Amino acid sequence: MCGIAALQVRNPELRPQLGTLLSTMLCEIVDRGPDSAGMAIYDNPKLNSTGQSTLSLLGADLAITSADIDRLLEHLLPEGAASTVRVVGDTTLVSSEVPAAELAAAVAQASPGAVVAGRGERVTVMKSVGHPMEVAARHGLDGMYGTQAVSHTRMATESAVTAGGSHPFSVADDLCLVHNGSFSNHASVRRELKRLGVEFDSENDTEVGARYIAHRLEQGDDLETALVNLGQVLDGFYTLVVTTADSMAVVRDPIACKPAIIAETDDWVAMASEFRALAELPGIENARIFEPEPGKVYTWSL
Amino acid sequence: MTTTLDSLPAQGPRHAGGTTQVFDLKAGGVRELNKAVHQAATGEAFTVENPGGKHSLAVGVNAEIDVDINGHAGYYAAGMNQGGRVTIRGNAGVGVAENMMSGTVHVAGDASQAAGATAHGGLLVIDGNASARCGISMKGVDIVVGGSIGHMSAFMAQAGRLVVCGDAGDALGDSIYEARLYVKGTVASLGADCVAKPMRAEHLAELGELLRAAGRDDDPADFTRYGSARTLYHFHVDNSSAY
Amino acid sequence: MTLIAPDQSPAASSLAALGLRESATFDRATIADIQRAAETGIYDIRGWGAKRQVPHFDDLLFLGASMSRYPLEGYREKCGTDVVLGDRYASKPLHLDTVVTIAGMSFGALSANAKEALGRGASEVGTSTTTGDGGMTPEERGQSRNLVYQYLPSRYGMNPDDLRKADAIEVVLGQGAKPGGGGMLLGQKITERVAGMRTLPVGIDQRSACRHPDWTGPDDLEIKIAELREITDWEKPIYVKIGASRPYYDTALAVKAGADVVVVDGMQGGTAATQQVFIENVGIPTLAAIPQAVQALQELGMHRKVQLIVSGGIRTGADVAKAMALGADAVAIGTAALIALGDNDPRYAAEYARLGSAAGFYDDFQDGRDPAGISTQDPELAARLDPVAGGRRIANYLRVLTMEAQTIARACGKAHLRNLEPEDLVALTVESAAMARVPLAGTAWIPGAGGAGF
Incomplete structure (x- = not known):
């Protein structure tokens, strides 16, 4: 159970501020997951x-x-x-x-x-245990340049509080996934993926989601189709953000208990668990703000 | 968001001459705000600046006071409101006016999930849209939504009235008891035991009053009424597919 | 559950003498269940808790003091029984004189007289009682010195006035009889007063939701708990009650979400009305739940700081002492309290027989025809239970439980019940040793120790 904040910056002028903006978002979702945290930054020239x-x-x-x-x-x-x-x-x-x-x-x-x-x-993933703001500070999130980024704060439900169990899960090139909720049949899906030769790093249910999407992408699905297929296979409660080299997607399970809110302007599109994480984004007062509908895949490309 | 933050008229205190306490939440202060509203006497007024999506704003109000929230509120704004007149000039998070007993809560923007959940009384007005589970387990509250509502709204709704000027999502009124639902637009699907019912004169009259109370001029004749078919009131083998 | 009344049932031994053999798989109760299902087309709903045999406190024994340790003198040397619940965040924690409390049971499931009797008995011995799914009655509030107000998915009768009147708030996620399931109350018991409190039509079969309407999961629960604290100005202890299924995770998450007290209810915990298939097949035994919950608290450094209340099958002072030794701070009784009030009393044998049951077997709490006047809303039946006399019986029983627990604690050399520890216990069976994480008697063997864990 967790907090999510993701940001895709369309306006090149705002890209130098990506890390700082993400930091303000992350700060507001700490309560949802104080155990550990992770971030993925795309297209930072000092990292990639x-x-x-x-x-x-x-x-x-x-x-x-x-x-x-x-x-x-x-x-x-x-x-x-x-x-x-x-x-x-x-x-x-x-x-x-x-x-x-x-x-x-x-x-x-x-x-x-x-x-x-x-x-x-194009992506660098930084995750660790401890207070999310300290994790962000140790990695120097403030001031980082980037095109898109996703951050996650974790309250571990059934797997250990470790850096490896933190999100994002990045199991294929430039692919990242973060999750709020819990899959209820991940053990079976894991067994099936293992049978197909997929290897796992952790006992985390979210890794199963990430490996499943990577597997579907490998099979030729585009991101949207892969997420639709995920909805057919994985049971339980989830709000997911998935990023690839040049796109970002949001999807919630059909029951949609776990929160999600999206804000969009000409300059950026942002998703968070709660509005308070979006409150400080530039131009938020004129943003189009909405909650993603259950079972619907939303995608945005850079 | 379709509604601008200043689209609502300023309301001023109910009793002329009253003072207004201002709480700027830029640097916290939710505890101080709630402490103050709990100690407030009838007629006092409060303004909240920079709410920034913070949770539990003006919860447990227990007097006829005014609270104006200038911006977006987080979870459970005006929760368990009793007698207060709370205005949110922005969006409201999960569970706005949950378990409200009486008074009025007015959201100028959109409301998140479970708006008015289990509320026993009072009036909740949402000018924009409300997402999933609007009016879940409602127990007597009146809710008027200017826009559309999400899936599983009015789930197990026990009493009260829910008015929707836009469309309703899937499974409207699933397992509904005695609440009455009025929808102007389309209904994606009806939940178990929820059926369309004829609009009789008394329904047109009560809907007209609700719309007026919410400051709307929609024509009651454009709405369809939904309510319980009452087939799930007793366990019966013929209904097993609905369990 | 339909039971063959014992006097109509030929003794199994005499049938065996005739060469007849009963199937262990399809025994007579199972056959009756299948026949009932085929006739009615709907699952069986009943009260009480799990009736199947599971490893329980009976499988544990205490190591009394002799030479290596010194016992305390009974009646003379003090053995404390008090407990403070909810001092983590609440400015007004509960101070109870005994660790035995009364679990949540609703007005609706129980008669107003029964609720009043529970309140009277609990108040007399300085402990707490708990509301249930259906709101707080004035009788109950009036007679309860310490009243815990349950905050349930249905929110029947939930209102801020009662919230402020409560001494503690218990956010209920589930109960041992049905983790993952919602409540039920059948039409016979939805009288005008019950229906009014719950805002329901009179006489309907009521089903409650299994999830809370406005939050799901620990991250949302944290926000919900903060709201309840804000509404009540941070005065009231907030309990979180879970039905035991994954108590290690659920206890840790309740603590992270900000609970002052965690209540863990094992599968033997009772219910007023639930599908039998649920009662018997979902959840884990109380014995297996306690060490998991305690482990979670210890790992977070919160054992004894966030208090643990254990319920589900507590009957005797020995059970109380064993729960304490395994790490509980307090226990709660439900079914046992109803029995103390007169439930399943042999003096109603003839009436139980008329209902197709027997004293000692009666579990049709959902029917509202309880001869003892407890699980009913029928005014004539309810009038059989005198709340003052019932209160005295509850007080007596609570005192016996406390004294019995003290007797054992003194024998183990403890000046307070809370000083009992797992090392004071041994197990009689491999199963109970593994679940309770104490050695098999006479050995140093704890099956699974070192290998299991989370």
Whole structure:
């Protein structure tokens, strides 16, 4: 059970303020999930570089040092594929010019046990346990440039309070999912996905949702179709925000108990669990404000 | 939002000469606001600035006072209102006027889920739309919605009147008891045991009064009445599909 | 539940002597249930709690003091029984003289006289009683020194005046007899007064919602609890009551949502009217629920700070002491209190037989024809229960429960009931050892210890 705040900025002039705006939104949803928090930022030049894959690894202190990872990757990656390893707050970022999957395989060899929380060319995922505002501060959210971002505060229901159990779940390139609610048949869906060869990192019900969408996208669904299919397969209560490299989607289950509110202007579109998270956005007084309808998929593209 | 924040006329205190206390919630102060309204005597007036979607604004009002909220309110605004006249010049969050006993709550914008839930009396006016479960388990309140309402509205509605000038979502009036529903627009679907009923003269009259009380000029003749078919009042094998 | 009255039922042993064998799978009660379902086409609704056998307090024993530990003298050396409930956030917590409280039971399910008797008895011994689904009656408020006001999904009769009159507020998510289900009250009991309090038509079969109408989940509950505190100016303790199914998670979430007190009701907890299939098949035994709830509180550093009240099958002072030893701060009784008032009393044997039941078996609380005048709204039947005499019986029973618990606590060398601990207990069966997380008697073996957990 959780708080969600997501923001897609259409007006380039506002993009330098993305992190600051997200921070004001996050501040207002802390009460809904004080255990842990996570954020995904898209297209921040200090975190992601065009033409490079970046992996977001959980934790600043891995089993081996950043320098060691860097040295090992030199041997594990193809000739000429330079890599960089940086620590941002509680997150270790590894970048290289090879595809994310290849980079992930190399990192798995270099630092067994390292948990990949995010992957892709355009997204960085930062998550940790503790008070959400402190998690955000440690990662320097304020002042971050970006095109779109999603943040989540978590009150764990049935799985452990860990960084790995925090949202967003990012299980395919540039794909992120956050969830408020609880799936009631996730164990069965997990079993079926495992049978199809999908691997899991956690016991979290939300990871099942993320893996399911990644699986459907791989099967050729577009994002909207994947979410419609999710509604056919996963039972229970959910408000979901899903982001891809260039789009953002919101969907609620047909009973729609968990709250959601959307505000839209020419400059941005924002979604949050409660209005108070939207109250400080520029131009909110003239925004189109509405609650997403149950069972309906809403998508916006950059 | 379709309604601008200043579309409502300023209301001023009920009794001329009364003073108005202003609470600016920019930096918190919900506790102080509620403490003050609980101690207020008939005729006192309060204005809330910068509500910013905060929760539990003016809950437990227990006197004939005026509270003006200038902006958007969070969950449970005017919850359990008893006698107060609360105006929200913005949107209201989940459960506005929940379990209201008497008085008036007026939302200039939209209301979120469960508006007027379980309310026993008074009048709730929503100028914009209300989302799911509007009037759920209502127990005597009157609700007038200028726009449309979401699914499962008037679920298990026991008593009172719900007027909808726009459309109603799925499963309107599911498992309804004795509440009366009036809808001007379309109904996506009716819930179990909820049926359309004829508009007789007394219904046109009471609807006219409700619309007038809400400051609306819609024609009662354009509405359809819905209520309980009363087939679920006793457990019966023929109704098992409705359980 | 339709039962064959014992005097009409040939003893199984004499049938066996004839070479007849009863099926364990299709026993006579099951056969009767199938026949009843085929005749009526609707599920069986009844009162009481789970009747099936489940591991319970009977499977635990105390390790009394002898040489290694010293017992306290009975009657002379003090053994405290008081408890403070709700001092986490509330400015006016409850101070009770005994840890045994009365659980929520509605006016409607019970007669006004029965509710008044419960209030009188509880007040006499300095403990609390609780309203139910249907609102607060003046009789009950008037006779109860400490009254807990339940805040339920139906919100029948809920109003801010009564909220302010209450001594504590109990947000009910569920009860042990039916976690995940809503309440029921059948038409026979929806009299004019009951219907008026609930704003329902007289004589209908009432079903209540299973979820609260204006919040779902712990993140919303936190906001709801804050609203109730704002309305009552942060004076009243806020309890959160859950039916035991996943008590480890639910207790932790209740604490995170801001509860002052968590009430955990095991599957043996009673109900006024619920589908039998629900009562017997949903939820976990009280014995299994307590250690899970306590673990959650301990992990959050909230054990004894957020109090835990346990209910569901408390009958004796030994049960009280065992619940306390497993980590409860207080217990609540429901079914046992009704029995103390006269429910299932053999002196009504003939009348029970006329209803197709028997003293000791009667569970048709939904029918409103209770000969003892407790689970009824029939004025003639209700008049059989004198609230003053009934109050005395409740007080007597509460005193016995308390004294029995003290007897055991003193034997374990404790000067206060709250100092009982799991290490004072051993289990008689592997099942109860695993559920209660205490060793099998004579061994150091706690099945599942170290491996289970969350």
